[in-house]
Amino acid sequence: MSRETARPATAALVRRARPALQLASVTYVGLALSVVSAPMLATALGASGRGQLAAAFAVIHVLGLVAFVGLPRGIAVQDHRDESASRAAVVLVGVAGLLSASACFLAADVLAGGDAWVASAIRLSSVVLALAGLYQLGVERMLVGSRLAGYNLARACNVVLPSLGCIIAFLAGALTLELAFAITLAGQLLASLVGIAGSIGAIRRAERRPAPWRFSLSMWSSTVVDGVAWRLDQVLLAMLASSATLGVYAVASTLASASGGLTQAINAVLYGRFAADEALRIRRSRLLSLGSSALASAALITGIALWQETLLGPTFDGLLAPLAVLCAAQALNDQWQLQVYRQAAAQAHAGIALPSWIGLAAFAAVAAALALAGALDATSMAVAVLIGAATRVVVRLLSEALPARMPSAWARARGPVL
Structure with a gap:
């Protein structure tokens, strides 16, 4: 193969590989920052504080997995294939998020095991759960539609920004339990907003059809x-x-x-x-x-x-x-x-x-x-x-x-x- 024909072939290969490399880069950057930030969090917060930070989001993550029974992906694929989605399913996803967040808010004292700080943190983080259904719908639409820039941005908000923020705060001598919680919550809220922006098309095109x-x-x-x-x-x-x-x-x-x-x-x-x-x-x-x-x-x-x-x-x-x-x-x-x-x-x-x-x-x-x-x-x-x-x-x-x-x-x- 001559140099002239090799260059277009190489350029085409790079173009095809770029989306996967960009997605992988967010994964590995997030992993590297997590490895760096973990001992910093342990040092600044101690074992008790680190456990409180984990407890503040653990219930939110579990409910985010089970509360929507797979509907966000189903709606996203339905919308992509048929250019319309079930209005009832879209409404149900939104309502399920609000109900889950309300239940989490009301049960915070029980879920926190008597820890007043954790209970307050669960109540604050329940706003993420209220948005989680539409967030999942948005990122699923981005993924199935190959709109990977938005999908990557949502992932970066979740896996890169919290660790990076904690590292900066630690190096500045300002990392506390409250600040670590605020940084993590801010990253999840930003990701939620990106996902919700991605769900708008499906919401607008929703019509009366089976879920x-x-x-x-x-x-x-x-x-x-x-x-x-x-x-x-x-x-x-x-x-x-x-x-x-x-x-x-x-x-x-x-x-x-x-x-x-x-x-x-x-x-x-x-x-x-x-x-x-x-x-x-x-x-x-x-x-x-x-x-x-x-x-x-x-x-x-x-x-x-x-x-x-x-x-x-x-x-x-x-x-x-x-x-x-x-x-x-x-x-x-x-x-x-x-x-x-x-x-x-x-x-x-x-x-x-x-x-x-x-x-x-x-x-x-x-x-x-x-x-x-x-x-x-x-x-x-x-x-x-x-x-x-x-x-x-x-x-x-x-x-x-x-x-x-x-x-x-x-x-x-x-x-x-x-």
Whole structure:
């Protein structure tokens, strides 16, 4: 290839890669700032203050996950495909946010466990929950419509601005519990406003039509089950293993999650392309996603192998084995995310929830067997997570492949039609 023809090809490759790189950059910048700000927050607030700050937002985050039963994504896909959405569903999302915020406000004393400061903080942060439904609708519309600049801005407000603000306040000697709360709340409110701006088009075009209940509930149930599965590993280790084992596993899990940043960004870009072109080849997309996972995992594992003691200190012996296994599990989780995006773009909900349940059951069965055998450690728990992730993907692939092959197999068995 000549230099003249290589330049346009390189420029085209850069243009195609730019959205994914921009999304990944926000992920990794947010992660880096979080790592830097964590010890600063611990130093400035102490263990008690750090716990109060976490408690101020924990209930808000949980209710934001469960209160809207997947409707924001269903509405966004419906609006993108049909250029109109269900007015009743849009109103319900707004009302659910207000009701959830009101319940959170009224129950703040109970949720805070008697801590007056936390109760006041929960009441203040409940405004985020009031806006959460329309925020989720907006960011889902941006994502499915490939309007990634707004989507990236909302993510930056959530994951970059709070850590950056806390770092600046700490360096200025002004970081207090109240200021850390205000900075975090401001970032979430800014993200909410960006998301709401993205939802305006769907609100304006809403009309009387059925709400996408089956699609939304199926996608939502899969998300909830996957969220439980991805957090259950550390809960079980906390109950059944030593603190040192949990510490090694937690670090391995955090690092493995970081290895998926680039792949998740690519998946997000592909989501919009699936929505624009349903004929986009899934096999090529899967290979691209797997390739980025392999590249990021190899770089991470190599870096830890070379500089583990320098980066983490001498107390994390045995980190590499669970890290390698969890990186493989993360790659499979990212493949599952790609499948969810593909079906969401086509507004196809069939076959999403069942693999998640079977994957969770497989993980729980392996973890229980290991615990009964007294063999539960960081590496074996990572293997259980990998088996659960692999089971979920395999079940979904089989559910796709078998119906496609059964008619042709039946025709061959029946013989020619006379």
